[in-house]
Amino acid sequence: MSTAATEHLDVAHGGIPAGKEHIYAQAPVLSARNLVITFGRVVGLDGVDLDLYPGEILAVIGDNGAGKSTLIKCLTGAYVPDSGTITMNGQPVSFRKPQDARDAGIETVYQQLAVIPALDIASNLYLGREERRKGPLGSVLRMLDKKGMEHRAGESVQNLGIQTIQNMGQAVETLSGGQRQAVAVARAAAFGSRVVVLDEPTAALGVKESGMVLDMVKQLRDKGLSVILISHNMPHVWEVADRIHIQRLGGRAGVITPETHDMGEGVAIMTGAKKLAAPA
Amino acid sequence: MSTDVTSAAAEFARRQQSPLQRVQHQLHRRPWLSPLFLLVAAFIGFFIATPTFLTPNSMGILLQQTAIVAALAVGQTLIILTAGIDLSVGAIMVLSMMVMATLAKDDGMPGILALLIGVALAVGAGFLNGLLVTRINLPPFIVTLGTLSIFTAIALLYSGGSSIQAEHLPRLLNFLGEGFGIGEFRITWGIVVVILIYAVMAYVLSQTAWGRYVYAVGDDPESARLSGVPSKRVLLAVYTVAGLVYGLAAWILIGRAGAATPNAVPDANLQSITAVVIGGTSLFGGRGRLIGTLIGALIVQTLQFGLSQMGVDQQWRVLATGILVIVAVAIDQWIRKVKS
Numbered sequence: 001m002s003t004a005a006t007e008h009l010d011v012a013h014g015g016i017p018a019g020k021e022h023i024y025a026q027a028p029v030l031s032a033r034n035l036v037i038t039f040g041r042v043v044g045l046d047g048v049d050l051d052l053y054p055g056e057i058l059a060v061i062g063d064n065g066a067g068k069s070t071l072i073k074c075l076t077g078a079y080v081p082d083s084g085t086i087t088m089n090g091q092p093v094s095f096r097k098p099q100d101a102r103d104a105g106i107e108t109v110y111q112q113l114a115v116i117p118a119l120d121i122a123s124n125l126y127l128g129r130e131e132r133r134k135g136p137l138g139s140v141l142r143m144l145d146k147k148g149m150e151h152r153a154g155e156s157v158q159n160l161g162i163q164t165i166q167n168m169g170q171a172v173e174t175l176s177g178g179q180r181q182a183v184a185v186a187r188a189a190a191f192g193s194r195v196v197v198l199d200e201p202t203a204a205l206g207v208k209e210s211g212m213v214l215d216m217v218k219q220l221r222d223k224g225l226s227v228i229l230i231s232h233n234m235p236h237v238w239e240v241a242d243r244i245h246i247q248r249l250g251g252r253a254g255v256i257t258p259e260t261h262d263m264g265e266g267v268a269i270m271t272g273a274k275k276l277a278a279p280a
Numbered sequence: 281m282s283t284d285v286t287s288a289a290a291e292f293a294r295r296q297q298s299p300l301q302r303v304q305h306q307l308h309r310r311p312w313l314s315p316l317f318l319l320v321a322a323f324i325g326f327f328i329a330t331p332t333f334l335t336p337n338s339m340g341i342l343l344q345q346t347a348i349v350a351a352l353a354v355g356q357t358l359i360i361l362t363a364g365i366d367l368s369v370g371a372i373m374v375l376s377m378m379v380m381a382t383l384a385k386d387d388g389m390p391g392i393l394a395l396l397i398g399v400a401l402a403v404g405a406g407f408l409n410g411l412l413v414t415r416i417n418l419p420p421f422i423v424t425l426g427t428l429s430i431f432t433a434i435a436l437l438y439s440g441g442s443s444i445q446a447e448h449l450p451r452l453l454n455f456l457g458e459g460f461g462i463g464e465f466r467i468t469w470g471i472v473v474v475i476l477i478y479a480v481m482a483y484v485l486s487q488t489a490w491g492r493y494v495y496a497v498g499d500d501p502e503s504a505r506l507s508g509v510p511s512k513r514v515l516l517a518v519y520t521v522a523g524l525v526y527g528l529a530a531w532i533l534i535g536r537a538g539a540a541t542p543n544a545v546p547d548a549n550l551q552s553i554t555a556v557v558i559g560g561t562s563l564f565g566g567r568g569r570l571i572g573t574l575i576g577a578l579i580v581q582t583l584q585f586g587l588s589q590m591g592v593d594q595q596w597r598v599l600a601t602g603i604l605v606i607v608a609v610a611i612d613q614w615i616r617k618v619k620s
């Protein structure tokens with residue numbers, strides 16, 4: 001890294017993508033203010049703000065240990081922040097566990113995917129929110145509506161334009177990495193009513209499979225969902241993101257857009273070689 | 281994709297499979313087939329070896345002998361599906377049985393009350409195992425190794441180490457030893473109870489959300505938790521339900537043995553685990569079917585019973601069971617290696 005003084009980019013902090021001003025005129029669907037979380041003496045988040053607007057893809061980038069995953073875990077209920085506030089549509093919320101965030105309409109696709117290899121695709125899509133048969137079979141005998149779930153799982157997968165998965169009764173362990181990712185994304189898309197969070201969805205995938213997953217991410221946005229995308233892959237981020245939130249040393253180094261900044265500048269801000277000018 | 285693929289891989293896919301490969305393929309698709317074959321083979325073998333084996337009378341006795349291990353193996357299957365193991369099956373059953381019998385005989389308690397307290401105690405014992413596994417995060421092997429000794433000791437201390445004969449017990453406690461005959465073929469109510477346990481648990485495992493959670497928790501507990509499965513509650517429930525099954529097994533055992541004996545069925549633990557493993561359930565959790573366990577329990581008892589009909593000594597029967605376990609698991613491994 002150069003020893004030269006940090007260069008300040010001459011661009012306003014928090015740019016808005018051109019042609020999408022109407023999105024950013026709305027109130028954010030999810031807002032975090034001054035989040036702090038510590039693990040013993042280690043500071044995970046040091047007062048982070050984040051705004052996610054309806055129908056946008058917000059990428060979160062940052063070096064290892066910058067607090068990307070920690071931030072996301074606070075927003076999805078996997079961690080409980082020490083201080084700071086989270087609001088959804090203006091209402092303060094408090095997520096004590098992942099299920100709380102899920103109930104509020106935030107679905108997460110974890111890096112480890114959280115799919116069960118031995119169960120079939122339909123069972124995985126509906127895991128934790130199974131639907132029962134109508135009538136006494138369901139209410140008294142608690143019988144699952146297997147046919148119905150399989151049918152609707154097929155629709156969810158089709159809606160995302162995934163052609164390679166046909167048989168919903170197939171065990172997930174027989175699928176490729178990209179197909180498993182597709183199942184996890186389809187689950188999030190089927191149940192996430194407001195926000196879908198994806199943690200490194202392309203990290204383990206080949207070129208073609210990555211393309212498929214990025215297409216699905218765009219479709220989620222086009223359906224009106226808000227997407228938070230964590231990624232190390234700058235070309236992927238610049239391809240799909242509307243705005244890019246840059247984490248650095250547990251704080252927010254700034255928010256840029258793919259139009260106003262190129263990848264080199266993004267990486268420079270991420271590593272601290274450059275700094276964004278303070279907002280006007 | 282084009283239909284007239286002529287690549288080397290497509291050629292390979294169309295290759296002629298040897299008969300052995302085809303068998304392997306079918307067995308892979310239906311994992312309960314291989315234990316079933318083993319059972320049929322054992323029947324044919326013993327039928328040829330000893331004429332008294334395949335008589336209605338013998339078959340009735342075989343089923344009665346299978347009932348206890350088959351019942352215990354239901355609880356064992358549930359626990360092994362969650363990637364656990366239960367070494368305290370026999371101890372819980374014996375404790376429950378001794379408490380039922382002692383309450384009824386020494387304290388003159390009505391049969392129904394003694395039965396309910398005995399079964400409730402088994403449920404509590406399973407619940408305790410579950411608490412230790414889920415709250416203190418101890419490995420199931422260690423927990424149940426400990427409770428094996430604890431429950432065995434309590435059963436001996438409580439009963440004073442002596443047996444209680446059936447004639448000192450109310451009819452309800454002996455009831456599952458009674459039954460009805462279809463000609464020479466005799467079915468006890470205990471066998472009926474075992475069949476009911478299997479039917480109910482097979483339904484729960486395959487048709488309810490809770491059943492799916494059992495498989496999910498056993499296959500990948502962290503993913504299950506992140507998917508919204510209440511992993512710890514499911515685990516706790518599995519150990520508790522297993523306890524209930526052991527309590528019912530205790531009731532069946534009194535009727536079967538005609539007495540409550542503190543050292544009854546000494547190899548209950550190993551036999552129940554053997555039945556589960558032979559039935560094709562993975563010790564790593566998440567894979568297996570209850571029907572396999574039933575077949576597995578039948579295989580173990582068929583071998584025992586058939587060899588004893590042939591006049592083979594007990595030691596040789598134990599040795600044969602040991603070989604059977606290794607052969608069955610080896611076949612299972614071979615089937616899993618199939619190329620799809």
